[in-house]
Amino acid sequence: MTDSGPAGQHTVRRHNCALVLDAIASSPGVSRAEVAARTGLTKATVSTLVDRLVTASLVREEGRQHRSGPGRRGTSLSLSPDGPCGLGVEIGVDYLATCVVGLTGEVHAEHVRRFDNRDRPPSRVLARAARELDRALADTARRRLTVGGVGVAVPGLVETSSGRVIDAPNLGWQDVDLATDLREHLPTLPGDLMIGNEANLAAVAELEALRHRDEDTPDSFVYVSAEIGIGAGIVLDGALFDGSHGLGGELGHFPVQPRGPRCSCGARGCLERLAGQDAILERAGAADVDTLVTRLDAAERPAITAVRSAGRMLGSALSAVVNLLDVTTIVLGGTYARLHPWLVDPLTAELTDRLMGSPWRSVEVRRSVLGAEAAVRGAATSALRTVLTDPDTYIARRVQAEDRTTNSVGSRIDGGSGSSPAS
Amino acid sequence: MTDSGPAGQHTVRRHNCALVLDAIASSPGVSRAEVAARTGLTKATVSTLVDRLVTASLVREEGRQHRSGPGRRGTSLSLSPDGPCGLGVEIGVDYLATCVVGLTGEVHAEHVRRFDNRDRPPSRVLARAARELDRALADTARRRLTVGGVGVAVPGLVETSSGRVIDAPNLGWQDVDLATDLREHLPTLPGDLMIGNEANLAAVAELEALRHRDEDTPDSFVYVSAEIGIGAGIVLDGALFDGSHGLGGELGHFPVQPRGPRCSCGARGCLERLAGQDAILERAGAADVDTLVTRLDAAERPAITAVRSAGRMLGSALSAVVNLLDVTTIVLGGTYARLHPWLVDPLTAELTDRLMGSPWRSVEVRRSVLGAEAAVRGAATSALRTVLTDPDTYIARRVQAEDRTTNSVGSRIDGGSGSSPAS
Numbered sequence: 001m002t003d004s005g006p007a008g009q010h011t012v013r014r015h016n017c018a019l020v021l022d023a024i025a026s027s028p029g030v031s032r033a034e035v036a037a038r039t040g041l042t043k044a045t046v047s048t049l050v051d052r053l054v055t056a057s058l059v060r061e062e063g064r065q066h067r068s069g070p071g072r073r074g075t076s077l078s079l080s081p082d083g084p085c086g087l088g089v090e091i092g093v094d095y096l097a098t099c100v101v102g103l104t105g106e107v108h109a110e111h112v113r114r115f116d117n118r119d120r121p122p123s124r125v126l127a128r129a130a131r132e133l134d135r136a137l138a139d140t141a142r143r144r145l146t147v148g149g150v151g152v153a154v155p156g157l158v159e160t161s162s163g164r165v166i167d168a169p170n171l172g173w174q175d176v177d178l179a180t181d182l183r184e185h186l187p188t189l190p191g192d193l194m195i196g197n198e199a200n201l202a203a204v205a206e207l208e209a210l211r212h213r214d215e216d217t218p219d220s221f222v223y224v225s226a227e228i229g230i231g232a233g234i235v236l237d238g239a240l241f242d243g244s245h246g247l248g249g250e251l252g253h254f255p256v257q258p259r260g261p262r263c264s265c266g267a268r269g270c271l272e273r274l275a276g277q278d279a280i281l282e283r284a285g286a287a288d289v290d291t292l293v294t295r296l297d298a299a300e301r302p303a304i305t306a307v308r309s310a311g312r313m314l315g316s317a318l319s320a321v322v323n324l325l326d327v328t329t330i331v332l333g334g335t336y337a338r339l340h341p342w343l344v345d346p347l348t349a350e351l352t353d354r355l356m357g358s359p360w361r362s363v364e365v366r367r368s369v370l371g372a373e374a375a376v377r378g379a380a381t382s383a384l385r386t387v388l389t390d391p392d393t394y395i396a397r398r399v400q401a402e403d404r405t406t407n408s409v410g411s412r413i414d415g416g417s418g419s420s421p422a423s
Numbered sequence: 424m425t426d427s428g429p430a431g432q433h434t435v436r437r438h439n440c441a442l443v444l445d446a447i448a449s450s451p452g453v454s455r456a457e458v459a460a461r462t463g464l465t466k467a468t469v470s471t472l473v474d475r476l477v478t479a480s481l482v483r484e485e486g487r488q489h490r491s492g493p494g495r496r497g498t499s500l501s502l503s504p505d506g507p508c509g510l511g512v513e514i515g516v517d518y519l520a521t522c523v524v525g526l527t528g529e530v531h532a533e534h535v536r537r538f539d540n541r542d543r544p545p546s547r548v549l550a551r552a553a554r555e556l557d558r559a560l561a562d563t564a565r566r567r568l569t570v571g572g573v574g575v576a577v578p579g580l581v582e583t584s585s586g587r588v589i590d591a592p593n594l595g596w597q598d599v600d601l602a603t604d605l606r607e608h609l610p611t612l613p614g615d616l617m618i619g620n621e622a623n624l625a626a627v628a629e630l631e632a633l634r635h636r637d638e639d640t641p642d643s644f645v646y647v648s649a650e651i652g653i654g655a656g657i658v659l660d661g662a663l664f665d666g667s668h669g670l671g672g673e674l675g676h677f678p679v680q681p682r683g684p685r686c687s688c689g690a691r692g693c694l695e696r697l698a699g700q701d702a703i704l705e706r707a708g709a710a711d712v713d714t715l716v717t718r719l720d721a722a723e724r725p726a727i728t729a730v731r732s733a734g735r736m737l738g739s740a741l742s743a744v745v746n747l748l749d750v751t752t753i754v755l756g757g758t759y760a761r762l763h764p765w766l767v768d769p770l771t772a773e774l775t776d777r778l779m780g781s782p783w784r785s786v787e788v789r790r791s792v793l794g795a796e797a798a799v800r801g802a803a804t805s806a807l808r809t810v811l812t813d814p815d816t817y818i819a820r821r822v823q824a825e826d827r828t829t830n831s832v833g834s835r836i837d838g839g840s841g842s843s844p845a846s
Contacts, residue, residue: 157780166783167779167780167783174782175783220667232747234747236664241659242749243643243750244642244643244749244750244751245784247749247779247780247784248747248748248749249749250746250779251746251747253742253743253746253777253779254746255739255740255742255743255777256678257681258680265777266776267776267777316681317678317743319676319678320677320678320740320743323674323676323677324655324657324672324673324674324747324748325664325666326665326666326667326668326671326672327666327667353689354676354678354690356590356670356673356676356688357580357589357670360589360590360598361589361668
């Protein structure tokens with residue numbers, strides 16, 4: 001959302017409204033007076049804007065602040081758990097996942113459905129995604145939840161500014177205008193539509209989850225996940241780093257064997273062709289990840305060997321990443337999170353072996369706290385980011401759409417197939 | 424340089440002095456009044472601080488500002504070409520280079536001397552480096568130049584905060600306290616001592632050179648240089664990115680061939696073992712880079728083949744870097760800059776082949792504008808950075824040391840061997 005033209009009265013209000021909401025979001029429990037002090041706005045302006053945010057259910061007021069010292073105690077302000085939710089959908093190679101997350105991080109619903117999306121025409125996959133989204137919207141309406149925006153996670157290169165999927169080799173997609181196409185399938189999608197790479201979104205979700213749990217959160221880490229493909233998300237100095245066009249964090253096509261087998265991208269010996277989920281399953285002779293884990297638990301040799309081999313290749317590739325970026329932590333997500341107990345030792349050994357200055361520094365290889373849900377969670381929370389960074393536009397749209405929404409929600413409830421959320 | 428303790432009067436002056444100098448450095452030609460407006464300091468404070476900076480030859484006042492409009496025209500302020508210089512030394516595997524650079528970027532002297540530093544004890548190499556530095560100091564004294572600080576470029580992992588070289592495999596150094604050891608060899612070294620990785624310093628020098636020339640400067644790029652080893656420096660959003668401990672940008676030990684030849688780092692099939700200067704020379708059957716270039720000019724097959732092979736391996740490794748970091752530009756420095764005409768095509772072909780989304784984006788592979796001098800230039804200018812970020816401490820030290828300096832410069836001039844600067 002960018003401003004254009006000179007800063008008029010509306011632009012100023014938009015800016016100040018965002019300032020006030022940011023002050024409240026980053027310090028839950030603040031008073032109006034404290035928000036005024038932090039933002040440099042007058043108390044009168046803050047009060048007007050807070051009232052607007054409270055009416056729109058973005059902010060909640062509670063009792064009196066617990067604070068000693070002189071002066072009147074203020075009302076305590078925080079993000080509202082009754083505020084708008086983010087609706088996320090993840091387009092996996094062999095599944096579609098949806099998730100509804102509230103402003104304060106609570107997960108209202110999560111749903112995963114198996115679909116073979118590989119080499120299907122984008123329109124067919126998007127029709128499925130639209131049905132899943134519609135189902136989730138009907139469910140939120142039934143629970144009287146408002147959806148503030150929709151986020152889509154895609155296993156491929158996404159130009160985030162335009163919502164265009166440039167290349168998703170494992171889906172067989174190239175140059176798909178996903179934002180436009182998805183809206184054609186489901187014109188009733190509320191709020192802004194945010195399209196992102198699944199690993200980047202997962203990395204952001206992981207960062208938020210770690211901060212939320214008050215765990216020792218590394219400032220910089222590389223999140224690596226495997227499903228059919230391998231994705232990575234880079235967090236530097238506490239924020240996602242995704243490069244000049246938002247295309248950064250691609251690790252799946254790291255060259256591991258110069259004369260290795262041909263990959264879906266056209267090149268040879270890529271990491272995901274040799275150490276991705278399919279390669280591990282094939283080498284272990286297991287039909288799916290559940291079977292693989294059962295065999296690993298039973299310490300069956302082919303399963304152990306397959307995972308250890310993938311761990312070494314992953315460790316070698318990650319040594320190059322750590323030598324380049326000097327991050328302290330690797331977080332394993334997706335299928336790698338499930339395989340962490342068997343993967344971590346060979347991976348760490350190879351990584352350390354190739355790490356420059358390794359006797360004087362080390363790298364921690366952690367398991368993701370969110371696991372397979374990270375990407376769809378990230379899609380849902382990223383959808384809320386436009387509400388949080390531009391609450392005034394959200395409020396204005398909501399006022400305009402109030403009547404229409406009431407009608408269409410009614411028809412959606414009638415037409416919905418009543419899926420119940422898993423999780 | 425970090426402040427400690429509560430902000431006393433001295434701390435405030437230090438801070439304000441740095442603010443004022445920064446305002447002048449980033450807008451050459453500003454007036455006192457404009458500096459006051461930019462920094463938020465009073466005109467009286469700015470005037471006192473500017474006088475202090477002018478007395479110390481950090482800032483120069485010139486005529487009247489060329490400005491139309493009402494009000495008194497101010498004196499135009501800029502960094503002084505007569506101010507302190509940065510003295511840089513680069514410890515190469517087979518050479519030592521020194522360089523003296525002024526505050527406004529002019530190169531006063533540059534000197535390269537061949538030495539075989541490989542597998543020599545650090546004390547022996549540092550004694551050589553101290554002699555080169557002493558020679559350069561004598562030369563600056565003769566020209567009545569003041570040295571504000573000294574920077575050292577090292578081909579290895581450097582913990583910049585402590586000045587400790589953690590690992591420099593091509594020198595055979597591990598855990599060398601270079602800052603302390605070098606001062607023991609040359610206690611008269613003036614100002615702060617800054618130790619850095621050669622490729623990181625070269626990347627910074629390249630960035631400054633591009634900006635200075637007003638050339639189209641990419642916001643983000645990876646600088647890659649080869650001498651005996653291969654180094655890289657990462658510039659993201661217009662600034663050096665060197666990771667959590669300053670150890671980032673290591674590319675030389677990128678795994679190219681899992682079962683390749685053993686590298687100086689102990690691992691197998693590293694990029695610099697296969698595509699570094701020594702590997703190219705060996706494959707081409709050339710004794711040195713000059714011979715190689717002569718044979719390339721004559722289109723001799725073994726020379727061409729050796730460079731093309733290195734180009735493909737470098738391109739493959741760089742595809743992984745660009746897929747990860749989404750930079751738009753690669754800058755080839757050091758020996759690679761000299762080989763650019765023969766290296767660029769196979770390199771770009773392999774890079775593009777493995778670049779995700781390559782039909783929709785491209786990467787430019789440029790030749791460094793500084794070439795082999797980049798690292799020592801970076802060392803020299805980085806030595807000035809402490810003067811620029813904390814001018815007050817520089818001024819205080821200079822006042823204290825004035826008498827001593829006059830004496831020791833005298834003796835150094837007598838004892839110097841009178842090297843003349845090459846460049």
